[in-house]
Each structure stands twice: as structure tokens, then as C-alpha cells.
Amino acid sequence: MEERIRILRLFDEYGALLNERQRKIMELYYVSDFSLSEIGEELNVTRQAAHDGLKRGANALENFEEILSLVKKRERREGIISNLKTRVEKLPQSENREIILEEIKKLEEEAL
Secondary structure, rough: OHHHHHHHHHHHHHHOOHHHHHHHHHHHHHOOOOOHHHHHHHOOOOOHHHHHHHHHHHHHHHHHHHHOOHHHHHHHHHHHHHHHHHHHHHHOOOOHHHHHHHHHHHHHHHHO
């Protein structure tokens, strides 16, 4: 499951960089939850061709991440924001605390 989530995050970030065939195979498999046989039927290719396209697409996504590190940077930002929010929530109630929490909420929304 963890690998599937990773590929979905990579696909969200870099899917537009894949060629049309790879993007369609990845979308059918990871987003629409098609089996390899169903992908083959949908695209009029063999199950093996669907499998190969899936592997090539996943490898391309991993290569994009290795070069650009956008998912890694996003995850790091999300961690920092979460840590900051936890620390601010532990502060005594005050107007400033609420203002800071509102700003953190905006950062969380932008990070998505």
C-alpha cells in the first residue's frame, strides 16, 4: 500500500510529464483501479504491454522525482507545517495564537 501511495503522489506531481500512453495506463491502474487485463482491454493491448507501460511510467515518475525532488520537498514542508501547528496549539490561548493558527491553516491549504 505504501508503494501505491508513493506512486500516486508522484503521479499527481509529474503525471503531466509522461507521454499520453503512460499517463493513461498509470491513471487507469492507480486512479481508476483497473486490473492489467482491464487496461489491456480498454487500450486494445496485451496484459503484458499494459504491465510494461505501467513499469515504464513508474520508472519515469521516479526519475523525475530523483531530478526535481518536488514530492520530497512537499512532504518536508507538510512536516514543518504540522510540527509548527502542534507547537502553536500548545501555547496559552491568546489573540496572537489564533492569528498564527489561521496563517498556518492558509499554509496547509496552499501545500495541498
